[in-house]
Structure formats: C-alpha cells, structure tokens
Amino acid sequence: MGLIAILFYILTVAAQWVVFQKAGIAGWKSIIPIYNSYCLFKIAWGNGWVFLAMIIPLVGVIVDFMCMYKLAKSFDKGLGFCLGLFFLRPVFYIILAFSDDEYIGPNGNRVYVA
Secondary structure, eight states: OHHHHHHHHHHHHHHHHHHHHHTTSOGGGGTSHHHHHHHHHHHHHSOGGGGGGGGSTTHHHHHHHHHHHHHHHHTTOOHHHHHHHHHSHHHHHHHHHTSSOOOOOTTSSOOOOO
C-alpha cells in the first residue's frame, strides 16, 4: 500500500512540474515544499505572497479554494474543474498537466510569469 502511495505522489509531483512549466516557471520549483506553494499562488493570483494567508485557520481553506478557482481560470477552466482541483487535487493536476490546455494567466491575458 505504501508503494502505491509513493508512486501516486511521484506522479503528482511530475504533474505539478509540467503545470509549472506551462506557466513559464521552472519545473524544479515544484519539488521544494514551501517555495512550490509560493510559485503556485504566483501562477494563480499573479502575487505569490498571498500564500501566507494559508497560515490562518479557516481563512486558509477559503484562500486555498480561491487559489484553485484562480488556477482553473488561469488555464481557461470553469467552476467544475475548480471543484475537482479542490477535492481531488492530484487527479486534476494530472489532467491539467497532460492535456492540451494553455496557461493564459490570472487575468486571462496570456502573460507568462518568471
């Protein structure tokens, strides 16, 4: 059972790596634990420092949901995909990574972050 969990984790990290690359961020940044959250928020919000709100109890859940909504919108997806990202994050990361979806940016203007 542990081996399956490790393989699933590796697949999720690989998917996040590809999502980062689609957004114009180096894929290796997805491996570093706290820095990957900063980069994910930078992809979704345009400002990575918003991830610090995740520290606050209850507010963190709301901010996390908003981040998944903004991430879905950054790849031109809707509320259904946002709910998938929120509740089944590894599966929807894999879908997002290995589909033909393009990163259009947090404002929908196809801007790549550095």
